[in-house]
Amino acid sequence: MRIATWNVNGLRARLDFVRIWLEDRQPDVVGLQELKLEDDSFPHEAFGELGYSVATHGQKSWNGVAIASRLPLQVEEKGLAGQEDSGARLIRADVETLSFTTVYCPNGKDVDHEDFPRKLAWFDALIAHWSQRRSELRAELRAENEAAVLCGDFNIVPTPLDSWRGDAADGSVFHTADERKRFQGLLACGLHDLYRAAHPDEAAFSWWDYRGGSFHRGHGLRIDTLLGNGPVLARLKDAWIDRDFRKKKDGLTASDHAPVIVDLD
C-alpha cells in the first residue's frame, strides 16, 4: 500500500501537475493540503477519471485539505474542534482498516506575530484530540489493531537536521523550542515520524522557497511528513521525498512542497 502527503499550493493552479504525479506514482491514499478552493469547486471529475474518490474540507482562497483514495473511503471528521477560526485544516477518513488524517498546520508567521501563540494553541488542540482518540480506542481494546496515520504540512522543522541552516536557525519561526515541543507531543501520543524511521540520519527537505533558486541551492526545510502509530510502523517498507516533483514538469509550475511518500506492506 502506498500512501502520501502533498501541499499542492493551490489545486486550481496545480491540477494538471497533480494529475501527472498520480499517474506516475500511483498512490493508494493521498492527503492534500492548501487546496485554496471551496468544496463546490473541487475537481472530482478529474480525480475520478484516474480512479480516485476524494473527501474534501475546503475553504475559499486559503487552506483546505482533502483525502484522495483509490480504495473505498469513509469520511469521519472535518475540522479540528474548537479551532474553527483557524480555517479548514484537518480531515479524517477511514480507508479500509486504516484511519487516515491529514492536516495543514498553521504557519505562525513569526515568533512575535499574534498568529504564533495561535499556532501553538492549534497544536495543543491537535495533541489533546489525538490523545483523546487514542484512549477511546484503548478502552475499546482496538489500539493494538487499528493502523492510524497523521500526515500533512506541519510547519515545524522537527530537529536541526531538518533545516538547511542546521542549528543556525534555532529560535526562529518553525525552529523554536515551543514548536518542537508540540511536534514531540504528537510523537508522545505513540506516533512515529515515518520518514525519520526509514532514514534516521539523512538531511532531506520537503519544502523549498520559490525565490532565489532555493531548490537548486539545497536551501530547504523538512516540514511535511507522515506520522504513523505502532501498527503502521510495523508495516513500514520505505519512506521517501519525491523531490523530482518539486521541479517543473512539461512547462508546468511545481508546488513549493514536494510530495512525501510511504510504502507499507
Next chain:
DNA sequence: ATGACGCCTTCCAGGCGA
C-alpha cells in the same frame, strides 16, 4: 535590510506563504 516567486482575489495591487 529588502526582495526574490507564485498563489489568491469582485481584476489588480496587496496579502500571504514559510
